[in-house]
Amino acid sequence: MTLLTVEDVHKRYGREEVLKGVSLTLNRGETKVVIGPSGTGKSTLLRCVNRLTEPDSGRIWLENVEVTSAKTDINHIRAQIGFVFQDFNLFTHLTALDNVRLGLVSVKKLPKKEATDRAMAELERVGLRHKAKAYPAQLSGGQQQRVSIARALAMDPKLILFDEPTSALDPELIGEVLAVMIRLAEEGMTMIVVTHEMGFARSVADEIVFMEGGVIVEHGPPDRLFRSPEKPRTAEFLRRISELYGQEGR
Amino acid sequence: MFPSPSFPLTAETWLRVGPYIPVLLRGLGVNIQILLGLIALGFVVGILIALLEVYAPRPLAFVGSAYAWFFRGVPEIVLLFLFYFGLSRTFNIPVSPFLAAVLALGLRSSAYQAQIFRGALLSIPHGQMMAARALGLGPVRAIFHVILPQALRLSLAGWSNEFSSVLKDTTLAWGIGVVEVMRQAAYIRGRDFPLTLPIYLTVAFMFLVLTYAGNWAIGAVEKRLRVPGLETRR
Numbered sequence: 001m002t003l004l005t006v007e008d009v010h011k012r013y014g015r016e017e018v019l020k021g022v023s024l025t026l027n028r029g030e031t032k033v034v035i036g037p038s039g040t041g042k043s044t045l046l047r048c049v050n051r052l053t054e055p056d057s058g059r060i061w062l063e064n065v066e067v068t069s070a071k072t073d074i075n076h077i078r079a080q081i082g083f084v085f086q087d088f089n090l091f092t093h094l095t096a097l098d099n100v101r102l103g104l105v106s107v108k109k110l111p112k113k114e115a116t117d118r119a120m121a122e123l124e125r126v127g128l129r130h131k132a133k134a135y136p137a138q139l140s141g142g143q144q145q146r147v148s149i150a151r152a153l154a155m156d157p158k159l160i161l162f163d164e165p166t167s168a169l170d171p172e173l174i175g176e177v178l179a180v181m182i183r184l185a186e187e188g189m190t191m192i193v194v195t196h197e198m199g200f201a202r203s204v205a206d207e208i209v210f211m212e213g214g215v216i217v218e219h220g221p222p223d224r225l226f227r228s229p230e231k232p233r234t235a236e237f238l239r240r241i242s243e244l245y246g247q248e249g250r
Numbered sequence: 251m252f253p254s255p256s257f258p259l260t261a262e263t264w265l266r267v268g269p270y271i272p273v274l275l276r277g278l279g280v281n282i283q284i285l286l287g288l289i290a291l292g293f294v295v296g297i298l299i300a301l302l303e304v305y306a307p308r309p310l311a312f313v314g315s316a317y318a319w320f321f322r323g324v325p326e327i328v329l330l331f332l333f334y335f336g337l338s339r340t341f342n343i344p345v346s347p348f349l350a351a352v353l354a355l356g357l358r359s360s361a362y363q364a365q366i367f368r369g370a371l372l373s374i375p376h377g378q379m380m381a382a383r384a385l386g387l388g389p390v391r392a393i394f395h396v397i398l399p400q401a402l403r404l405s406l407a408g409w410s411n412e413f414s415s416v417l418k419d420t421t422l423a424w425g426i427g428v429v430e431v432m433r434q435a436a437y438i439r440g441r442d443f444p445l446t447l448p449i450y451l452t453v454a455f456m457f458l459v460l461t462y463a464g465n466w467a468i469g470a471v472e473k474r475l476r477v478p479g480l481e482t483r484r
Contacts, residue, residue, distance in 0.1 A: 075388050078383065078385065079386030081384075085384075087377060089375075089381035091381070092477060092480065093399050093400045103386060135477055135478045137478070137479025137480045148381075155386070
């Protein structure tokens, strides 16, 4: 069942066209992993989905609601789409608990007690219940990213967009974040993940999307795409990535 | 042979100041009222101007900048005269000298406070706004729940500067006839001329105490609002 439809999205920054007509569909419960060289529009694509960046043209639907329609209440749409940023963007003046609780109280209008219980449950889910009172600056990068995943989960999102969630982390902290994401995928969360973690892509993705130069060059199930890419550009990228990150991409 | 000084500073003159202290304090009370009024007005208007300058579309942002230019460019005493005589005598709006002082000094302060808040707003990373919007908060909610609480914390140091400055500016209200501490001092001096220097030294001392107390209070607020983990000095 289709949850998200992206149809021929274009985005231009000044002279440079970052997205040159990108289309994809995402089924409920599916995990799509977007890979590709830096600066090829992967993050822009994610940001277009909830209109943190306004696409220049093209249409996007969440279920049967057109996200890109001027009549759509975009705040209502965003509340249904989790977004996890590369550099976490936790609210620095709020505790972990309040970071998770803010959307529940001021967007979903939950009573405080209920919001607190829900926020604590989500912190528990990412293994950080004991850090509820800590401020972001008192947490490691991995912990901050897990709190930001809890913040997204608390909103009961229909899907979560991950924008290079482990790229800002020290290598030894990447594992704890990936573990949370793997569990989410197993539990049936719908996700689009932009990442360079090929091991994760390979084991979790239902489909890999390879983007370059503002277009989707090739997409397919991980086994096929990693073993026998159809396009030379894909093969080239995978070869370079495996040189950089070792054998896990093979 | 030197003539004896007309403003003597002797133990005898100091002793004569004592009975006048309640009168001076009554005057100082008026300064404090002006201060509270002007700083509150300056705070509210200052935040609005800063938000306009940072977030509003061009034409509105320009209004904010023009406002700041006017109120930072005209001398305070001129503003006081403009507000008092302009409102009460030209437009026949019945404002007391006190109210005119609060308005003139408050709006002037708002232009300075706006610059403090603007700098703080600009220093909040863009990601904070993005994360708030991604959660589904509208722009106003995002500003009030996420951006302002962080920006105001950063503003406190600069704001304590503005506080010290406007505290002393309240004495300018003397110029439009507010019976505040300088006016009381002038009355005393008129009655007992040799007390001139001890009286003004007393007034100076009162302001030194107020400046100290005010900055101590702001420091305490700053400490209370400090976000754990973000301190530079532990």
